[in-house]
Amino acid sequence: MFFLNNIWLVPLLPAVGAAIMFFFGRKLRKGTASAVCVGAVALAFVFVCCAVWQYSGYAHDNPGKPFEKIVYTWLGTDTGHMNYVKHDGTPAAFHADAGFLLDPLSAIWLLFVTGVGTLIHIYSTGYMAHEGGYYRFFGYLNLFMFSMLTLILANNYVLMFVGWEGVGLCSYLLIGFYFHRASASTAANKAFIVNRIGDAGFLLGMFTIAWYFGTLRLTDITHLARSGHFAIGDPIITAATLLLFVGACGKSAQLPLYVWLPDAMEGPTPVSALIHAATMVTAGVYMVARSNALFVLAPGSMKTMAFIGAFTALFAASIALVQNDIKRVLAYSTVSQLGYMFLALGVGAFAAGAFHVFTHAFFKALLFLGAGSVIHAMSGEQDMRNMGDLHRRIPITHWTMFIATFAIAGIPPFAGFFSKDEILWQAWSSEGGAYRLLWLVGYATALMTAFYMFRLMFLTFHGQPRMSHEVEHHIHESPKSMTVPLIVLAICAISAGWLGWPHSLGGSNRFEKYLEPVFAHEAQVFQAEGRAAQLAAGEKEEEHTNPVEYFLMALSIAAAVAGFGMAWKAYRDAGKGYGEPIAEKAPPLYTVLLNKYYVDEAYDYAFTGRRKVNGIRLGVMGLGEASSWFDSHVLDGAVNGAGWTTRAFGTISSWWDKWIIDGLLVNGPAILSRMLSYPFRLLQWGLVQWYALVMVIGLVGFVFYYAVR
Amino acid sequence: MSPIGTIHYLVVAAALFILGVIGVLTRRNVVIVLMSIELILNAVNLNLVAFSRIWGLHGQIFAIFVITDAAAEAAVGLGILIAFFRNKETVNIDEVDLMKW
Numbered sequence: 001m002f003f004l005n006n007i008w009l010v011p012l013l014p015a016v017g018a019a020i021m022f023f024f025g026r027k028l029r030k031g032t033a034s035a036v037c038v039g040a041v042a043l044a045f046v047f048v049c050c051a052v053w054q055y056s057g058y059a060h061d062n063p064g065k066p067f068e069k070i071v072y073t074w075l076g077t078d079t080g081h082m083n084y085v086k087h088d089g090t091p092a093a094f095h096a097d098a099g100f101l102l103d104p105l106s107a108i109w110l111l112f113v114t115g116v117g118t119l120i121h122i123y124s125t126g127y128m129a130h131e132g133g134y135y136r137f138f139g140y141l142n143l144f145m146f147s148m149l150t151l152i153l154a155n156n157y158v159l160m161f162v163g164w165e166g167v168g169l170c171s172y173l174l175i176g177f178y179f180h181r182a183s184a185s186t187a188a189n190k191a192f193i194v195n196r197i198g199d200a201g202f203l204l205g206m207f208t209i210a211w212y213f214g215t216l217r218l219t220d221i222t223h224l225a226r227s228g229h230f231a232i233g234d235p236i237i238t239a240a241t242l243l244l245f246v247g248a249c250g251k252s253a254q255l256p257l258y259v260w261l262p263d264a265m266e267g268p269t270p271v272s273a274l275i276h277a278a279t280m281v282t283a284g285v286y287m288v289a290r291s292n293a294l295f296v297l298a299p300g301s302m303k304t305m306a307f308i309g310a311f312t313a314l315f316a317a318s319i320a321l322v323q324n325d326i327k328r329v330l331a332y333s334t335v336s337q338l339g340y341m342f343l344a345l346g347v348g349a350f351a352a353g354a355f356h357v358f359t360h361a362f363f364k365a366l367l368f369l370g371a372g373s374v375i376h377a378m379s380g381e382q383d384m385r386n387m388g389d390l391h392r393r394i395p396i397t398h399w400t401m402f403i404a405t406f407a408i409a410g411i412p413p414f415a416g417f418f419s420k421d422e423i424l425w426q427a428w429s430s431e432g433g434a435y436r437l438l439w440l441v442g443y444a445t446a447l448m449t450a451f452y453m454f455r456l457m458f459l460t461f462h463g464q465p466r467m468s469h470e471v472e473h474h475i476h477e478s479p480k481s482m483t484v485p486l487i488v489l490a491i492c493a494i495s496a497g498w499l500g501w502p503h504s505l506g507g508s509n510r511f512e513k514y515l516e517p518v519f520a521h522e523a524q525v526f527q528a529e530g531r532a533a534q535l536a537a538g539e540k541e542e543e544h545t546n547p548v549e550y551f552l553m554a555l556s557i558a559a560a561v562a563g564f565g566m567a568w569k570a571y572r573d574a575g576k577g578y579g580e581p582i583a584e585k586a587p588p589l590y591t592v593l594l595n596k597y598y599v600d601e602a603y604d605y606a607f608t609g610r611r612k613v614n615g616i617r618l619g620v621m622g623l624g625e626a627s628s629w630f631d632s633h634v635l636d637g638a639v640n641g642a643g644w645t646t647r648a649f650g651t652i653s654s655w656w657d658k659w660i661i662d663g664l665l666v667n668g669p670a671i672l673s674r675m676l677s678y679p680f681r682l683l684q685w686g687l688v689q690w691y692a693l694v695m696v697i698g699l700v701g702f703v704f705y706y707a708v709r
Numbered sequence: 710m711s712p713i714g715t716i717h718y719l720v721v722a723a724a725l726f727i728l729g730v731i732g733v734l735t736r737r738n739v740v741i742v743l744m745s746i747e748l749i750l751n752a753v754n755l756n757l758v759a760f761s762r763i764w765g766l767h768g769q770i771f772a773i774f775v776i777t778d779a780a781a782e783a784a785v786g787l788g789i790l791i792a793f794f795r796n797k798e799t800v801n802i803d804e805v806d807l808m809k810w
Contacts, residue, residue, distance in 0.1 A: 686809025692733050
């Protein structure tokens with residue numbers, strides 16, 4: 001059990017690679033740097049394979065139990081100081097270990113993350129060979145692998161959140177890899193900020209779970225949730241799961257937090273392939289699948305998830321119909337396919353959702369790497385309007401991308417058919433009524449997916465050459481480091497679907513069976529609910545629904561073929577200045593789709609406040625503006641007012657002092673005494689004759705007094 | 710015409726007295742003021758003598774005292790005048806104002 005017991009090495013190997021790049025990267029040669037980093041991830045992949053092999057032995061002995069390895073206690077003590085109070089008043093200790101959990105779900109994720117990751121690392125050695133910042137790129141890629149593996153292997157929500165944040169950080173670093181470009185750094189900011197909004201939801205959901213369950217360890221929560229102690233539709237669990245889903249919306253680019261993913265195409269193509277196609281965006285799906293015990297207890301959240309997923313799929317597919325940048329089409333395609341995954345999770349088909357993640361990783365990574373190969377051949381041109389007629393000149397890229405396109409369109413026996421069909425079938429056969437509408441949405445999306453993917457293929461590889469002559473001269477097939485991963489991924493894109501060959505077509509659906517220990521309980525609960533709802537709705541309980549399943553399967557294939565046909569007709573012979581059919585038939589619709597339904601502009605008006613509405617700035621910047629107005633007018637006004645009041649008081653005081661105190665009280669008596677003393681002064685005038693007069697008056701007075709008396 | 714009685718002497722004395730007082734009060738020259746003071750004293754003398762005709766010789770005796778006193782006073786007054794003149798070079802009584810505020 002060596003590999004199982006040392007499962008903590010799996011995230012650590014890429015972390016060591018990243019650390020080496022951080023400390024010594026600048027001094028290393030390109031060959032050494034790539035050897036260290038590619039080697040780290042390849043070694044991790046081999047380790048994972050051995051660990052999963054050993055896990056199957058472990059699971060044979062301990063059926064239904066996941067393998068949990070706690071390396072050390074990270075947060076939390078036994079001293080009682082980290083205690084908090086649960087919802088029912090009982091105390092609970094906050095505890096989060098550095099623990100690793102390996103069960104079928106994480107095994108699958110580990111396998112394709114490390115596998116596709118290794119292939120993309122190898123591809124990057126070729127793609128980034130002529131770029132600057134080589135060691136920095138590989139360091140970030142390895143850091144990303146470390147974060148993603150931590151997220152997958154975490155045995156509690158807190159460690160998962162560490163990985164969650166880490167992949168967000170690496171996404172920011174890698175999208176803004178060419179940070180000298182303003183558009184790239186803006187896109188990186190957008191990705192991180194929108195992710196952060198989702199993370200707020202994730203954190204709140206995590207806190208609710210900690211408050212409600214008293215623990216954050218996944219095995220404990222699953223055990224508690226399945227113990228029957230909680231009622232289905234419990235409002236707190238519904239709130240917690242909705243908040244977790246908000247986090248998943250941010251990370252996995254669902255409405256309304258998908259806006260960062262198309263802009264994330266500013267990063268180098270291997271980044272788009274690894275992070276935004278195969279691994280990071282599936283973190284949200286992984287987290288929901290991990291919390292399936294909670295989601296099953298909250299049918300409201302699952303309905304919300306299904307509807308948002310379906311609508312996102314339709315929305316993004318419609319935008320992808322008219323985009324001209326090859327990477328943008330693939331970005332919206334990713335958003336759309338992620339919508340499918342959430343649709344699957346929302347209707348209770350967790351295994352189908354995981355299966356679609358698995359197959360999607362291969363063909364989407366292949367599509368992105370192929371697009372990178374095309375861009376490499378076209379000397380950096382990304383606009384499909386300037387491509388064309390490449391299929392003879394870069395054949396390997398052409399054929400591998402074609403295989404991937406068949407896979408994503410859902411044409412059997414390629415991988416996408418099985419996973420997508422499984423999702424559509426589960427959507428149809430769930431609780432009836434509203435879910436049939438979801439099937440219709442999924443079906444329309446499948447039709448659009450086929451159309452825009454084949455449009456991409458025909459515009460890029462067929463038709464007339466629409467590029468400039470210098471570019472045309474430089475077209476060359478990519479080096480082996482780039483084409484070999486393409487071929488490997490193409491083989492996977494063909495064969496990965498066979499793991500989930502459905503029962504109805506005679507297969508054993510090994511994928512679903514492998515995931516049974518994780519999901520089986522849920523499937524039963526949900527199907528029981530579904531059956532009860534069906535009975536309540538008066539429908540017959542249908543146990544063998546094979547005819548409908550075959551019919552739906554045929555419809556899906558028809559949609560894929562119809563998409564192929566429409567794209568062939570419109571774009572097969574596209575010359576310079578070809579016309580878009582949608583633009584010709586409905587120009588306003590074309591403008592709306594080309595401008596992505598003006599969602600970014602709407603966010604600018606409402607949420608960020610970068611544009612004013614009628615002169616008023618809303619959103620965050622509006623709040624900033626309002627705060628600034630408040631600060632400069634109200635607060636500073638109060639300060640100024642206090643100063644003004646003080647000065648006014650000072651003026652009054654000085655007036656009082658000058659006129660009342662000094663004037664009245666000090667000078668007053670003086671003036672009064674001066675006025676009163678005036679007559680008395682006259683007695684000592686200094687004039688002799690005056691004295692004589694006074695004497696005479698006195699004498700006369702005497703005489704009169706005695707004479708007249 | 711009635712015969713000259715005491716009243717006539719009193720009236721003349723009063724007139725002289727008033728003239729003397731007015732002179733003391735209004736004249737500017739110090740010497741004239743001194744002269745007016747003599748006039749006052751002499752008016753008093755005349756008054757005394759007039760009354761001595763009726764009431765005995767006391768009036769006349771007192772008049773001799775007054776004359777003596779007037780002489781001494783005149784001497785002292787002139788001495789003050791001389792001292793004042795030495796200081797101030799003037800005999801205007803207006804300019805005796807060193808004690809004026």
